[in-house]
Amino acid sequence: MTKILQKISIVILMAISLQSCYYDNEEYLYPDLPGGECDTVNVSYSAVVAPIMAASCNSCHSPAAPSGNVTISTYDGLKASVNSGQFWKAINHESGASPMPQGGNKLAACELKKIKAWIDAGAPQN
Numbered sequence: 295m296t297k298i299l300q301k302i303s304i305v306i307l308m309a310i311s312l313q314s315c316y317y318d319n320e321e322y323l324y325p326d327l328p329g330g331e332c333d334t335v336n337v338s339y340s341a342v343v344a345p346i347m348a349a350s351c352n353s354c355h356s357p358a359a360p361s362g363n364v365t366i367s368t369y370d371g372l373k374a375s376v377n378s379g380q381f382w383k384a385i386n387h388e389s390g391a392s393p394m395p396q397g398g399n400k401l402a403a404c405e406l407k408k409i410k411a412w413i414d415a416g417a418p419q420n
Contacts, residue, residue, distance in 0.1 A: 332404035334411035338420040339369060343412050346405050347372065350395060362392070369419045376417045385409065 365371035375381035383391035
């Protein structure tokens with residue numbers, strides 16, 4: 295009987311230890327950590343959104359390489375994608391759109407908050 299209890303205990307400990315091996319982006323999991331404040335006040339296209347797009351999206355979605363026939367390297371192209379509703383779904387990995395960046399992780403939580411604030415403000419060209 296003792297050997298059976300030992301074996302069950304070992305199996306339970308192995309199952310618990312395997313579940314603890316999960317890893318993810320700390321900023322994504324804990325966006326409100328001290329020192330991780332995200333300023334979403336006065337988010338502008340030119341100062342905030344365009345640089346995020348340049349760093350994360352434009353290599354695949356520019357006029358030279360419009361992956362999926364989507365060009366977001368210009369304000370007009372991005373605005374059209376925002377107006378269709380597909381842009382936010384894609385970068386936020388929601389159903390109904392192909393998750394972007396394709397084959398990659400979501401943008402950092404703060405970048406997503408900034409883009410969402412810009413969209414909620416009407417996606418102005420500022």
